[in-house]
Amino acid sequence: MADTEPTPVPERKRGSGVKMVYDLLRDEILDLVLPPGSPVDEVQLAERFKMSRTPIREALVRLAGEGLIETLPNRSTMVSNIDFLNLHTFFDALVLMYRVTTRLAAQNHRQEDLPTIRGFHEDYAAAVTARDTLAMIATNVAFHAAIAEAGRNPYFTGLFRRLLDEGRRILRLYYQSYEEQFPQRFVDEHAEIIAAIEARDIEGADRLGKAHAEQIVLQVQQLFSRNVRLDIAL
Amino acid sequence: MADTEPTPVPERKRGSGVKMVYDLLRDEILDLVLPPGSPVDEVQLAERFKMSRTPIREALVRLAGEGLIETLPNRSTMVSNIDFLNLHTFFDALVLMYRVTTRLAAQNHRQEDLPTIRGFHEDYAAAVTARDTLAMIATNVAFHAAIAEAGRNPYFTGLFRRLLDEGRRILRLYYQSYEEQFPQRFVDEHAEIIAAIEARDIEGADRLGKAHAEQIVLQVQQLFSRNVRLDIAL
DNA sequence: TGTATTTTTCTTGTCGACAAATAAAATGCA
DNA sequence: TGCATTTTATTTGTCGACAAGAAAAATACA
Numbered sequence: 001m002a003d004t005e006p007t008p009v010p011e012r013k014r015g016s017g018v019k020m021v022y023d024l025l026r027d028e029i030l031d032l033v034l035p036p037g038s039p040v041d042e043v044q045l046a047e048r049f050k051m052s053r054t055p056i057r058e059a060l061v062r063l064a065g066e067g068l069i070e071t072l073p074n075r076s077t078m079v080s081n082i083d084f085l086n087l088h089t090f091f092d093a094l095v096l097m098y099r100v101t102t103r104l105a106a107q108n109h110r111q112e113d114l115p116t117i118r119g120f121h122e123d124y125a126a127a128v129t130a131r132d133t134l135a136m137i138a139t140n141v142a143f144h145a146a147i148a149e150a151g152r153n154p155y156f157t158g159l160f161r162r163l164l165d166e167g168r169r170i171l172r173l174y175y176q177s178y179e180e181q182f183p184q185r186f187v188d189e190h191a192e193i194i195a196a197i198e199a200r201d202i203e204g205a206d207r208l209g210k211a212h213a214e215q216i217v218l219q220v221q222q223l224f225s226r227n228v229r230l231d232i233a234l
Numbered sequence: 235m236a237d238t239e240p241t242p243v244p245e246r247k248r249g250s251g252v253k254m255v256y257d258l259l260r261d262e263i264l265d266l267v268l269p270p271g272s273p274v275d276e277v278q279l280a281e282r283f284k285m286s287r288t289p290i291r292e293a294l295v296r297l298a299g300e301g302l303i304e305t306l307p308n309r310s311t312m313v314s315n316i317d318f319l320n321l322h323t324f325f326d327a328l329v330l331m332y333r334v335t336t337r338l339a340a341q342n343h344r345q346e347d348l349p350t351i352r353g354f355h356e357d358y359a360a361a362v363t364a365r366d367t368l369a370m371i372a373t374n375v376a377f378h379a380a381i382a383e384a385g386r387n388p389y390f391t392g393l394f395r396r397l398l399d400e401g402r403r404i405l406r407l408y409y410q411s412y413e414e415q416f417p418q419r420f421v422d423e424h425a426e427i428i429a430a431i432e433a434r435d436i437e438g439a440d441r442l443g444k445a446h447a448e449q450i451v452l453q454v455q456q457l458f459s460r461n462v463r464l465d466i467a468l
Numbered sequence: 469t470g471t472a473t474t475t476t477t478c479t480t481g482t483c484g485a486c487a488a489a490t491a492a493a494a495t496g497c498a
Numbered sequence: 499t500g501c502a503t504t505t506t507a508t509t510t511g512t513c514g515a516c517a518a519g520a521a522a523a524a525t526a527c528a
Contacts, residue, residue: 285482292481
């Protein structure tokens with residue numbers, strides 16, 4: 001319980017510690033290695049990373065700023081809970097950002113954006129044929145994040161990135177249960193989206209982005225209600 | 235130049251220092267007391283607030299997380315610049331958030347939200363008749379922030395708040411020039427928006443929110459181009 | 469035994485000092 | 499004078515230690 005990692009690195013450069021701790025904790029939170037509610041102890045982290053509490057603290061402040069952890073004053077810090085009761089607000093925001101970023105990509109993308117997007121599209125297709133669920137999640141996120149970048153609106157990409165993070169956490173929670181859940185259909189939809197972006201078909205991209213997002217949300221909701229039903233059945 | 239404030243408070247409680255510094259710096263940045271590009275010196279702030287660098291630093295990390303300041307590693311920290319070249323991305327995001335939050339308010343508000351919204355509406359009307367420009371900016375922000383809260387989607391309200399902050403900074407920059415710029419018309423539109431929300435007219439609220447936002451953006455853009463033209467003329 | 473009160477423990481919040489990195493200033497040299 | 503090099507100055511990054519606050523444990527008392 002004390003050493004969760006086999007001593008990452010004993011030596012590092014000035015200024016790199018914060019980012020390292022931030023990135024690693026963020027990954028562990030989003031991958032549910034640190035499940036919601038887990039205590040986050042500064043001293044323990046300081047020992048684990050072989051540094052003083054100061055840079056640890058700075059990383060925690062940043063994580064708290066993004067809502068990934070919560071601090072009870074003078075008492076403790078823990079990984080934020082997933083607000084299952086208000087998941088609909090999450091889905092609303094997610095669908096809108098899918099739409100808007102896809103739309104803006106059709107409007108604002110440059111030629112050099114397309115190879116990147118196509119690359120992730122192919123990675124996703126490969127993950128689907130390999131039935132590698134975790135790779136599907138990761139490449140799907142990368143695909144849509146790349147589209148958002150091509151849309152070139154930092155306000156939207158910022159929110160979208162946070163939403164995708166939270167989605168990653170939620171999907172991890174159920175990733176055992178969805179075999180076949182991200183099917184070939186999504187690969188085809190991705191291809192359509194790319195075509196609309198490339199053709200600068202703004203309304204088409206908007207429509208496809210929305211429909212695609214709603215499909216994904218529907219899948220997750222079904223997954224969700226199925227699991228709840230299982231819980232109740234026991 | 236050294237003491238910008240007449241010694242705020244020499245005594246304070248454990249844990250309150252960070253929030254105090256954060257709030258004060260945030261206000262000074264948004265009110266352009268600290269204009270874009272201003273250096274933000276940790277030691278100077280520590281002296282000014284009579285505390286050590288540690289809580290100052292934490293406040294700065296949070297401000298950096300919201301993009302209000304920028305840190306050059308190992309060198310200096312300064313107030314973020316306003317990205318005039320990409321203002322359209324700001325306007326796009328602002329209009330969409332106006333729309334969405336108004337729409338969601340019509341859908342999700344509770345009875346107890348309306349008095350608050352009406353209160354800010356009246357404050358704004360009073361500021362208009364008094365021709366108090368700064369009060370107009372402040373109450374307009376409060377009015378729309380209250381509507382967003384009534385929409386009850388923390389993802390949208392979070393982004394909206396940041397956009398309104400940035401707008402506050404931009405408007406401050408030109409606040410000398412716009413007399414009569416927020417006219418009676420906006421008061422009437424606010425009243426229409428309230429009516430649509432109360433009637434739970436979702437599509438109507440959406441439409442009004444969008445139109446209202448576009449009007450505001452238009453005003454700001456006109457203000458902007460007029461000032462640019464002045465600069466060029468000189 | 470049950471409850472109020474004191475003590476202890478544990479975690480965070482703050483501090484002052486030092487180290488590292490960068491830019492600016494000073495110096496050397498042709 | 500012009501340029502490369504060394505030195506200094508300034509600012510941030512990190513550290514270890516201590517203090518404060520809150521919960522948990524221990525104690526006192528009816």
